[in-house]
Amino acid sequence: MAKHDLVLKLFKNRLSIINIGIENLVQHLSNYNVDMIQVDWRPPAEGKPEILEKLRKLIK
Amino acid sequence: MKIYADVKKNTYQDSMKLMRLQATLNTIPGIIACSLAMGTPQNKAQLGEAGLLTQEVEQAGPNDLCIVLKAESAGPLSSARERITEYFNRKGIIEAYSGEEQILPRSIGSALRRMPEANLAVVSVPGPYAALEATKALNSGLHVFLFSDNVPLQDEFELKALAEQKGLLMMGPDCGTAIISGIPLGFSNAVRRGRIGIVGASGSGMQEVCCLISKMGEGVSQAIGTGGRDLYKEVHGKTFVMAMESLLDDEETDVIILMSKHCDEKIATRIVKKARASKKHIVVYFPGLESLIENNMENLHKALNLEHIAATGVALVRGDTLPRPITKEIISEEMREVIISETNRFSPRQKYIRALFTGGTFADEANVIFASFFDRFYAYPCYGQASCLDSPTKSKEHCIVDLGDDFFTRAKVHPMLDPMLRVERITKEIEDKQIRVFLLDVVLGYGAHLDPGAALAKIILDSKRIVEQQGGYLSFIIFLCGTEGDPQNRTNQKRKFENSGAIVTDSSTRAALLAGLIASQ
Numbered sequence: 001m002a003k004h005d006l007v008l009k010l011f012k013n014r015l016s017i018i019n020i021g022i023e024n025l026v027q028h029l030s031n032y033n034v035d036m037i038q039v040d041w042r043p044p045a046e047g048k049p050e051i052l053e054k055l056r057k058l059i060k
Numbered sequence: 061m062k063i064y065a066d067v068k069k070n071t072y073q074d075s076m077k078l079m080r081l082q083a084t085l086n087t088i089p090g091i092i093a094c095s096l097a098m099g100t101p102q103n104k105a106q107l108g109e110a111g112l113l114t115q116e117v118e119q120a121g122p123n124d125l126c127i128v129l130k131a132e133s134a135g136p137l138s139s140a141r142e143r144i145t146e147y148f149n150r151k152g153i154i155e156a157y158s159g160e161e162q163i164l165p166r167s168i169g170s171a172l173r174r175m176p177e178a179n180l181a182v183v184s185v186p187g188p189y190a191a192l193e194a195t196k197a198l199n200s201g202l203h204v205f206l207f208s209d210n211v212p213l214q215d216e217f218e219l220k221a222l223a224e225q226k227g228l229l230m231m232g233p234d235c236g237t238a239i240i241s242g243i244p245l246g247f248s249n250a251v252r253r254g255r256i257g258i259v260g261a262s263g264s265g266m267q268e269v270c271c272l273i274s275k276m277g278e279g280v281s282q283a284i285g286t287g288g289r290d291l292y293k294e295v296h297g298k299t300f301v302m303a304m305e306s307l308l309d310d311e312e313t314d315v316i317i318l319m320s321k322h323c324d325e326k327i328a329t330r331i332v333k334k335a336r337a338s339k340k341h342i343v344v345y346f347p348g349l350e351s352l353i354e355n356n357m358e359n360l361h362k363a364l365n366l367e368h369i370a371a372t373g374v375a376l377v378r379g380d381t382l383p384r385p386i387t388k389e390i391i392s393e394e395m396r397e398v399i400i401s402e403t404n405r406f407s408p409r410q411k412y413i414r415a416l417f418t419g420g421t422f423a424d425e426a427n428v429i430f431a432s433f434f435d436r437f438y439a440y441p442c443y444g445q446a447s448c449l450d451s452p453t454k455s456k457e458h459c460i461v462d463l464g465d466d467f468f469t470r471a472k473v474h475p476m477l478d479p480m481l482r483v484e485r486i487t488k489e490i491e492d493k494q495i496r497v498f499l500l501d502v503v504l505g506y507g508a509h510l511d512p513g514a515a516l517a518k519i520i521l522d523s524k525r526i527v528e529q530q531g532g533y534l535s536f537i538i539f540l541c542g543t544e545g546d547p548q549n550r551t552n553q554k555r556k557f558e559n560s561g562a563i564v565t566d567s568s569t570r571a572a573l574l575a576g577l578i579a580s581q
Contacts (some may be wrong), residue, residue, distance in 0.1 A: 004102055004454045006227040007306040010179055011282060015243050018171045018202065020073040020193050021184030025207060025246060028506040028547070032243050037175045040164035041185055043098075043122050044192070052188065059195050 061092065061130065064139050064238065065114040068125040072098065075186070078125075081147050081477040088143070090136030091129065096144075099124040100505055101184070106470060113378055157374040168196045182245060183232075184208055190233060191215035198222050204430060205245050206232030206287070213294050216287070220298035229306075230299055232287040233368065235262045239270065239283040246285070247476065249505035250545030254279020255315035256373045259303040261288045261320040262473050264503055265366055268541045268568055269317065272370035275566070278377050281313040282306075291323040297331055306333065308338050315376045317369055319344025319345040321424055334441075341376045345369050347424065366425055367569035388432065391573045398563060398574070403581040405533035406496055413579035415460040415499035415572070418475040421542070423462040424503045426572040433576040434458050441465055455489060458579065478507050479515040490523050490534070497535040498523075499575040501568060502557070504542025504550060511548060513556025535578055536562035539571035 010022055016035040021027045045051035085094045097103040097110050099120030107113040112128040127144060129382035131137040165171040172178055179199035183190060187210025197204045198219065206219075211233035219330050223230035231238055237248040244250065244295040246314055249267055251438055260266035262285025270280050283521045284303040291297050300320070308312045318335065330353045335342045336359065344353050345363040353362035361367040361382065368385040376384050390397065413430075417423040430437045431445040437514070439446030439457035452467050464473045475481040482500070489495060502512050511514060520536050527534040538557050542550045554564045565571040 002222075002309070003227050004302055004309065005493050006307040007229050008300065008309060010229065011306070011310055011312070012199050015180055015240060016178045017182055018168060018175065018178045018197070019184075020168065020171075020197075021182070022076040023209070024074075024076045024080070025125070025184050026182060029243070034243055035175060035199045036173060036178070037178070038164050039168065039171050040166050041191060041193075042166070043069075050321060050421050052082070052192070055550065056192050056195075057191065059199070 061132060062134055063112075063118055064127075064129040064131075064137050064141065065112075065115070066127045067099070067116050070129070071125040072123055073125055074102075075183070075262060076184075080275055080474045080475060081144070082093070083473050083480065085129070085140045085143060086152065086480065088136050088139050090132040091140055092132060093128075093130040094140065095126070095128045097126055098122055098186075099126050116353075127164050136416050143477050156311060157483045167572070168193065168200055168202075172200055178202060178227070179230055180205060180240070182207065187211050187233075188349045194219050194230070194233075195222065196229055198226060200229070201226070203229040204231060204467040205238055205285070206230070206235055209234040212391065213289060213292070216289060217295050217298075220290070220295060224298050225303060227300060229284065230283045231262070232289045234289070235285040236264070237262050237267050237283070241282065242327070242537075244506055247503070247505060247507040248283075249541075249543050251416055251543055252277075252279030253281070255281055255312065255314040255377050256317060257281045257307035257310060257315070258317040258319065259286065259307065260284070260285040260317070261286060261290065261322070263288065264501070264541065265319060265321075265417075265421030265425075267503065267505065268421070269319065269370050269373075271541055271543050272367060272567055273374060276370060276374045278374045281310065286320070288320075288322060288436060291320050291327050291331075292322040293327060296365050297324075297327040300331060301334065304335065308340055313340070315341045315343070315373050317343045317363075319363075319369060319411050321347050321421070323349055325349060325352075330362065343369055343372045343376070347428070365428075365484075365569040367567040370567075386567075386569055386573065388573050391570060392577055395574055395577070399577055399581065402497075402533075402535045402563065402578050407530070407532035408494040409494055410527075410532050410534075411456040411579070412492075412494050413458050413497045413499060414455055414495055415575065416485055416489075417462050417499075417501050418464045419458065419501050419503055420462050420464055422541075422568045422572075423460050425568055426460050426499065429569070429572040430458060430575055433580050440467075451458055455492070456508070461485070476503050479509055479512055483516065483519045486519050490526060493532070495534065497537060497575050497578045499571060500536065500538045501571075502538055502540050502542075502553065503542060503548045504548040504553060506547065511553075513548075513553040513557075513560075517556055517560040520557070520562055535575075536560075537571050537578070538562045538566045539568050542567065 184207035190208035286299040439460040440452040442448035
């Protein structure tokens with residue numbers, strides 16, 4: 001499998017989007033043949049930087 | 061004067077919603093200042109600088125929405141509070157679209173459980189959280205369009221290394237625009253679908269090239285944004301290379317355009333070498349590194365300005381003779397009557413051009429073009445052959461100002477979304493009676509202001525009238541980055557600007573050249 005086969009697959013398939021953040025950024029996509037779901041995002045760890053840093057280390 | 065402050069606990073709202081609401085509140089007569097922002101340390105510091113940090117706001121946390129209003133009297137304050145209440149009672153956009161009340165997923169993981177076929181995450185959370193969410197998306201097998209900025213450079217490298225390992229596209233951070241298989245993402249335009257693929261740093265320059273290609277009758281297969289730092293030496297061009305290699309193998313793409321400023325020379329050289337080894341025709345726009353493309357590189361073609369990029373791509377796809385870049389001599393011939401008409405009414409003291417841009421790439425292009433006209437000109441931000449202004453808020457002589465720069469947008473709505481910043485600047489600029497011509501970019505498309513023609517027409521008409529009363533004449537040169545399919549409709553916008561007395565050109569390149577010619581007659 002070439003290293004960009006997944007990118008070529010993205011080009012060929014219908015876009016199915018998870019939007020995390022600004023709703024207005026994807027508002028226009030209702031005019032296009034796209035599936036979409038909005039995440040009700042809030043800052044994790046109540047925005048506390050020290051907990052955020054620990055979360056980032058966990059996820060790496 | 062009255063001040064009102066309120067903190068809504070645990071009421072996260074995205075920055076664009078807050079900016080739009082803030083822009084609406086600013087139009088209420090009698091409102092002196094307003095701020096709607098989450099209670100992050102950075103936002104609170106800015107409120108402090110603006111004299112709006114009340115006691116309750118100081119106690120707020122990053123998840124709390126802080127509202128501070130300053131008004132001349134109780135009346136405007138009350139109107140503003142009503143608008144805020146109306147806003148919070150409105151349905152969310154997705155809810156309104158589906159017609160159903162939904163409980164939205166709270167994470168990428170739960171979104172994927174509801175939509176397992178998802179293939180792309182669009183991430184636009186505040187910078188400190190962006191890398192975390194993008195990492196989660198990549199680990200879930202999603203390609204990512206990362207609109208957020210203020211992401212540390214090291215995080216960008218790690219995200220792109222992870223994406224490379226997984227074979228996924230990591231567009232951004234600070235990726236403003238992209239078009240994937242005809243679907244416009246971020247700030248983008250309704251352009252024709254076609255056989256020209258683009259890899260770009262994803263600012264307004266890529267929008268302009270897409271719009272010009274569409275206007276010239278061809279179309280875009282993919283426009284992949286990489287973010288503005290992908291070709292820094294710290295990031296190694298990872299997304300650029302992945303995108304280029306994908307387009308080389310894409311059966312729907314015949315011609316490829318590569319465009320980015322701020323390229324590390326070694327990385328640009330590596331990319332040019334890869335491009336040279338390919339069978340497809342490739343147009344390369346790496347300003348400052350034109351020498352990397354030699355004349356004997358058969359499939360590589362260097363472009364010298366934004367219009368030239370689009371025109372070259374179109375010619376290649378059609379098998380036509382390659383175009384020469386537009387020059388001040390060619391423009392001068394075409395626009396001779398316009399130039400005569402615009403320059404025969406100035407007063408002797410009117411000498412200077414003021415270029416007030418919302419798109420950084422247009423400011424860059426004008427910087428190069430002005431250097432061909434003027435021995436000295438000023439710019440903010442200051443680079444290339446421009447001299448530096450003492451203050452970004454005070455223009456001098458021939459001057460280019462990028463009003464989309466962080467300096468101006470830190471506490472205000474970006475001028476692409478709200479023309480108010482530019483209206484205020486023009487109002488201030490015309491106190492200088494030595495100005496001859498204004499040069500403005502107007503970017504249309506999804507995400508941009510819905511009617512910039514209406515919003516700017518008044519200041520154009522008022523400014524022209526003021527200068528006429530002083531015995532002079534003020535020229536406005538505008539280019540519209542957009543298409544007929546955009547929500548604003550390019551033709552309608554063009555008519556509004558022309559009705560206000562402005563000259564509207566077909567491209568950013570032509571606008572800068574024409575403005576330079578008018579200023580130097």
